[in-house]
Amino acid sequence: xxxxxxxxxxxxxxxxxxxxxxxxxxxxxxxxxxxxxxxxxxxxxxxxxxxxxxxxxxxxxxxxxxxxxxxxxxxxxxxxxxxxxxxxxxxxxxxxxxxxxxxxxxxxxxxxxxxxxxxxxxxxxxxxxxxxxxxxxxxxxxxxxxxxxxxxxxxxxxxxxxxxxxxxxxxxxxx
Numbered sequence: 044x045x046x047x048x049x050x051x052x053x054x055x056x057x058x059x060x061x062x063x064x065x066x067x068x069x070x071x072x073x074x075x076x077x078x079x080x081x082x083x084x085x086x087x088x089x090x091x092x093x094x095x096x097x098x099x100x101x102x103x104x105x106x107x108x109x110x111x112x113x114x115x116x117x118x119x120x121x122x123x124x125x126x127x128x129x130x131x132x133x134x135x136x137x138x139x140x141x142x143x144x145x146x147x148x149x150x151x152x153x154x155x156x157x158x159x160x161x162x163x164x165x166x167x168x169x170x171x172x173x174x175x176x177x178x179x180x181x182x183x184x185x186x187x188x189x190x191x192x193x194x195x196x197x198x199x200x201x202x203x204x205x206x207x208x209x210x211x212x213x214x215x216x217x218x
Contacts, residue, residue, distance in 0.1 A: 057099060066108060073111040077167075080122045089126075093119040110171040117155060117170050117177050124149075124156030154178050157185045 057072065058064050076092070083089055093116050100112035127149055151174060158165045158177075163184035172180065182188075 057095060060102075064103065064108065066111075069103075069108060069111040073114045076115045077118055077170075080118050083122060084126070086123055086126055089119050089123050093123075113172065114167070114170040117172070117174065118159065120148075120152045120174065121155035121159035124152030124154065125159055127153055127156075129153070151178050154181055154187065157181055157187075 058068065076096075080089075083092075096112045096115040096119065100109045100116070103109050103112070130150070130153065155174075155178065157163055158170075158181050163181055165180075165184075169180060170177070
């Protein structure tokens, strides 16, 4: 027996707990999600999908079976990034932004949105990566450089430690 996943918007089916799961079934779920995700306008619904895909990913033991669920999660996160839109300076003023409470997650979702918008082409297999790996890939393809904190002049100097030999005390030299 199977139940509908995100019933008000799509007809994606996920298996019941304990039911056998095949690679073909998971591939079909991923393809259906990739097609129908553009019609979802609710971040709450997308978060539900993401949690369900993550739960199914953790349930599966084989890495190859987990990969389609990673693809679903990354596409859902990219869609959330599209719905969030560009970041504006200052505190969050929209209820849409506050639905994703983690500021770092919002920033990552916005980066992934570049791939879903078509600003960089991704192969279907490239969506099946970890979040960190996919964000890095999208950044490289789009040409986004992550912001770096300013470094001090002393940053690349090291600590020279002279170990004690023949009864001498340790001498430390700091930059």
